[in-house]
Amino acid sequence: MHIGPGFLSPAVWGSTAAVSGAALAASLAVANRRLDDRRVVLMGVMGAFVFAAQMINFPVLPGTSGHLGGGFLLGVLLGAPPAIVVMASILLVQALVFQDGGVEALGANVLVMGVIPALVGTAVRRLWRRRAGPLADVFTFLGGLVAVLLGATGVIVLLWLSAALPGSVSLWQAIGVMDLVHLVIGAAEGAASVAVVRFVLKTRPEAVFEGAGAPVEMAST
Amino acid sequence: MTRANRNTLLVGLAAAILVGGVISYFASAWPDGLEKTQADLGADSPRHGGVEAPPVAFHEYSLKWLGEGFWANAAAGVAGALLVLAILLGVGRLLRRRREAGGASPASQQVG
Numbered sequence A: 001m002h003i004g005p006g007f008l009s010p011a012v013w014g015s016t017a018a019v020s021g022a023a024l025a026a027s028l029a030v031a032n033r034r035l036d037d038r039r040v041v042l043m044g045v046m047g048a049f050v051f052a053a054q055m056i057n058f059p060v061l062p063g064t065s066g067h068l069g070g071g072f073l074l075g076v077l078l079g080a081p082p083a084i085v086v087m088a089s090i091l092l093v094q095a096l097v098f099q100d101g102g103v104e105a106l107g108a109n110v111l112v113m114g115v116i117p118a119l120v121g122t123a124v125r126r127l128w129r130r131r132a133g134p135l136a137d138v139f140t141f142l143g144g145l146v147a148v149l150l151g152a153t154g155v156i157v158l159l160w161l162s163a164a165l166p167g168s169v170s171l172w173q174a175i176g177v178m179d180l181v182h183l184v185i186g187a188a189e190g191a192a193s194v195a196v197v198r199f200v201l202k203t204r205p206e207a208v209f210e211g212a213g214a215p216v217e218m219a220s221t
Numbered sequence B: 001m002t003r004a005n006r007n008t009l010l011v012g013l014a015a016a017i018l019v020g021g022v023i024s025y026f027a028s029a030w031p032d033g034l035e036k037t038q039a040d041l042g043a044d045s046p047r048h049g050g051v052e053a054p055p056v057a058f059h060e061y062s063l064k065w066l067g068e069g070f071w072a073n074a075a076a077g078v079a080g081a082l083l084v085l086a087i088l089l090g091v092g093r094l095l096r097r098r099r100e101a102g103g104a105s106p107a108s109q110q111v112g
Helices: A010-033 A035-053 A073-080 A078-100 A106-130 A134-161 A171-203 B003-026 B033-040 B068-102
Strands: A058-061 A064-066
Touching: A010 A078, A010 A106, A010 A134, A010 B068, A035 A073, A035 A078, A035 A106, A035 A171, A035 B003, A035 B068, A058 A171, A064 A171, A064 B033, A073 A078, A073 A106, A073 A134, A073 A171, A078 A106, A078 B068, A106 A134, A134 A171, A134 B033, A171 B033
Parallel strands: none
Antiparallel strands: A058 A064
């Protein structure tokens, strides 16, 4: 879902870069307060994994594919501030090394694939902190779906604000076309998020939530 | 680094390399949801000045010197995953050094 080079107007990429830059700075400051080794390792590993997972395009409709975003998943596992740092790192590498997304659109891409889904994820995180179970599963699935739809809608709004949609197409039509496809992608995002959150919580609960079933060997100083 | 952290690192990296380096080769080549939407709406030609990074080592997700096949894709997946990991571990270390230099509360710190 990376916005390519040349689609956003200077006003739009400039203002989204400012918003994402501020969100990133705030995230670094907040994440810093609770950054222990477990957390840093989980951030690094999940970043590598989400980068890799984004390479998997799966068919959604004939002639159309989709890939995971991962910002929502990271929001659930890490909370919004570290999740935003991780997504910004992934999108930076994708734009600069792999020409995936326009360089000037980096701030916009961080907003729609990082900040927005991470905030949805952090809301669902509270459920998992209380109790893992069917309720948390269902809301994680729905949260992943909602996060993708919000991001997809955001992309269209940014393109519309940039006058990058033809005059014959209304904003609502464009959102309809975009969100219809992303309904399927979002369902995949939700299902994958449930699976990964369950796996990580089963294997490293204490890296996700402080004080959650920490193994003895953790406390080295 | 504790054993639990090392295991997380190894398992996570193995998963990333398997997914990004191997499975991704079989990914769909169809345009993604946004590209398809832009094409369907007739909004797929850039209307503003944009910046695309130069393909220094990778041409999209293929290592330039290996053409377009499995290994070119594998190199991109592995290199990208390692690069993201390195950036995040570096950011983590930098933040902690700054915090320690600033004399912030050591209560939550862990040196493994």
